[in-house]
Amino acid sequence: MRELLVRVAETPAPTGAERARGELVAGLWREAGLTPSFDEVGNVVATLPGAGPRVLVACHLDSVFEASVDVRVRRDAERWVGAGLGDNAASLAVLTRWVQAPGDGPRPHLTLVATVGEEGLGDLRGARHAVARLGADHDLFVALDGYLGSVADQAVGSRRYEARFRAAGGHSWGDYPSPSAVHAAGTAIARLAELHVPRQPRSSLNVGQVWGGTSINAIAERAGFNLDLRSVDPEALTRLERAALAAIEEAAAASEAELELIEVGDRPAGSVDNRALLAAARGAYEAVGVELVAAPGSTDANAAMAAGLPALAFGVYRGGNAHRLDEWVDPGSLAVGLRAWRELLARLARLPRRRTGA
Numbered sequence: 001m002r003e004l005l006v007r008v009a010e011t012p013a014p015t016g017a018e019r020a021r022g023e024l025v026a027g028l029w030r031e032a033g034l035t036p037s038f039d040e041v042g043n044v045v046a047t048l049p050g051a052g053p054r055v056l057v058a059c060h061l062d063s064v065f066e067a068s069v070d071v072r073v074r075r076d077a078e079r080w081v082g083a084g085l086g087d088n089a090a091s092l093a094v095l096t097r098w099v100q101a102p103g104d105g106p107r108p109h110l111t112l113v114a115t116v117g118e119e120g121l122g123d124l125r126g127a128r129h130a131v132a133r134l135g136a137d138h139d140l141f142v143a144l145d146g147y148l149g150s151v152a153d154q155a156v157g158s159r160r161y162e163a164r165f166r167a168a169g170g171h172s173w174g175d176y177p178s179p180s181a182v183h184a185a186g187t188a189i190a191r192l193a194e195l196h197v198p199r200q201p202r203s204s205l206n207v208g209q210v211w212g213g214t215s216i217n218a219i220a221e222r223a224g225f226n227l228d229l230r231s232v233d234p235e236a237l238t239r240l241e242r243a244a245l246a247a248i249e250e251a252a253a254a255s256e257a258e259l260e261l262i263e264v265g266d267r268p269a270g271s272v273d274n275r276a277l278l279a280a281a282r283g284a285y286e287a288v289g290v291e292l293v294a295a296p297g298s299t300d301a302n303a304a305m306a307a308g309l310p311a312l313a314f315g316v317y318r319g320g321n322a323h324r325l326d327e328w329v330d331p332g333s334l335a336v337g338l339r340a341w342r343e344l345l346a347r348l349a350r351l352p353r354r355r356t357g358a
Contacts, residue, residue, distance in 0.1 A: 005334065016116075022044050046111075053354070057142050058127050058141070059114055086322055090316070093334060095341070107349050123160075123267065142311070143301040148316060148340065149285055151281050151295075152295065165188075184252050205230075208226050272305045278294065315337070
């Protein structure tokens with residue numbers, strides 16, 4: 001499984017350009033006897049028969065890193081390091097290894113979906129499409145994503161915006177104090193930093209990227225930033241969004257700058273009744289000597305929860321520094337994650353099917 005991890009991790013899969021990794025996964029699943037296909041948005045989809053409920057399993061293909069980033073894996077005795085090595089190459093490796101050797105243990109009916117567009121501005125594109133197309137025919141949803149023992153049982157919602165400022169600009173001496181787009185953006189960011197962001201329900205605000213200007217001695221005509229707002233509560237998220245947009249608009253007006261606000265992401269917040277799923281996950285981890293830690297998260301499971309489908313994200317590797325160039329994975333932990341996955345499938349096979357309709 002270690003070589004499989006390297007093979008997956010060293011196949012670049014930036015959000016929006018996942019095809020190469022998708023072809024790799026589809027080929028490996030095909031060699032294992034499945035009949036995978038690509039759907040309309042680029043997800044890799046395959047089915048396996050089983051007993052009991054029908055479970056939609058998502059495992060995202062994409063990484064947060066651009067194509068120019070070096071994704072080669074650096075191997076040490078206990079830790080391997082590489083951009084995107086854990087999130088989500090390790091999860092894909094565990095799922096694919098299970099596909100190659102599923103064993104004779106019980107399992108539910110499965111639809112496996114290697115999804116596109118989970119990270120960043122992908123906005124859960126693959127998971128949303130899978131749920132819209134297949135969700136009604138399934139009883140449960142599991143996203144393979146995260147560290148061993150971790151379960152995301154509640155959806156952290158997010159609203160994401162790109163704020164673009166335009167101003168008169170000019171020469172830093174001759175045209176001073178002509179309005180500056182950079183100053184407008186800076187004023188907006190300062191006002192955002194002063195907003196009240198509630199601790200309960202847990203929420204967050206982050207300006208993750210900033211750009212603008214042409215040179216040190218030019219008053220900027222254009223500038224902008226990306227804004228990420230999150231909360232576990234839909235109403236709290238809406239209130240935070242309103243306050244943030246108002247702060248940006250006021251800053252633009254005060255700075256005599258034109259403003260364009262573009263919504264670039266909208267992930268649903270909320271929860272569903274997933275107690276049976278959570279109990280199965282806890283039992284699976286206990287069977288391999290791992291303690292379950294449940295917490296809200298932003299994963300492919302958000303799309304299922306938003307549709308009312310019982311869902312959670314289930315972690316299958318030990319690691320750290322996700323979304324960093326020095327992300328690391330304990331390669332030996334994947335074997336434990338694979339055992340936990342088998343245990344989860346056995347428990348899911350015993351769950352009843354959902355009753356739908358009148």
